[in-house]
Amino acid sequence: MSLVGLIAQADERGLAASGLACLDRCLPLLGADDELLRPLWAGLADGEDSAAWGERLEQARRKLGDAGLEQPVGDKAGDGPADVAADTAAAGDEAVRLARRMLAAAPSVPSAAEVRVWADACSVASLRIHRLLGGAAPDEADAALTGARREGRTEGVSPLVAAELRRQVIVLELLAEHGAGGLRRALEVSTEGRRVLRAVVSRRARGRRG
Template sequence: MSLVDLIARADERGLAASGLACLDRCVPLLGGDDEVLRPLWSSLADGGADGDAWGERLAKARAELDCADPSADTVPGLGPDPAPGSGSGAETETEAETEAAVSDEDRAAALARRMLATAPGDPCASALRAWADACSAAALQIHRLLDVAADGDGPLVAAERRRQVAVLELLAGRGAGGLRPALEVSTEGRRVLRAVVSRRARGRS
């Protein structure tokens, strides 16, 4: 089953776990430690994302990662295209210069911040589905920005897509029992991304 189909069929816990796993794998971009989102995983095990614990722990994670504003949804160089005919040529040139000045790492970090900032604090199924879908796309874009392949889906992107599918299949097949192996899948991906971020940092020094 495709990634799109899995998200469309997932229940609330599966959607929350899918979005959370995407975010968890991208924590290295936010400067957080490996345990910063663990309380949110625990809340899914305790009762799902609809309990009070989810909202409280989400607020704490935002504070710890300095991402407390849920309206922060602008990604440098990756925002929506302007409407046809809007703005002048000078504005378009300025936007192009701004985009050129933003590194792939900055864009990736901004996408990760947006995932956390837009997580529903009082979620319903529709809010979780929209968030899980957005997190899936953002995580794939993050891995594409940091991939060694210049075009298409390189090894980093392909591995991220496999992990997203694995998490959704685990939750669909095992329910709450799939959370622990889903966390293990996410932990593996986080280690990979942390190594990539570290290697790119060394290459710039």
């Protein structure tokens, strides 16, 4: 089943976990501690009510504050041609904006309708982030390409985006098959993806300094 189909069929817990996992994997862009979202994961596992989710979400936002949120991945030009440096900076800026938006848009009351919209938006944003950090420049075709990938058309997809697609599918399948019992494995999948993205961000930083 395509990613779009899995999101359409997911229940409230699966949708919340899907959106949370996408955001978790993108934390390196925000300069955030790896444990920032752990209370939200724990709340999903414990079946806490919506009020508790909202409180934990607000705590995460307060902890993050403005630290690192204005620092784009491509904030400095490297030693290459000016147009290449500008494209790299633009891609980094957009990736950071997308990650910020994922956190800002998280619903304080995760009703089924609201969390579905959020999970779908997080899926799109995370794929766009991985595409940008994989070397693509922001362009008008980005939304169409991302939509095609989510529908299952993966020809010509970069390894970074392909891996993110697989992770999103795995998280949704785990929650569909195992409910709360799939959350631990979903978190492991997200942690793996965060390490990959952190390595990509580090390489970009070294490239700027080089």
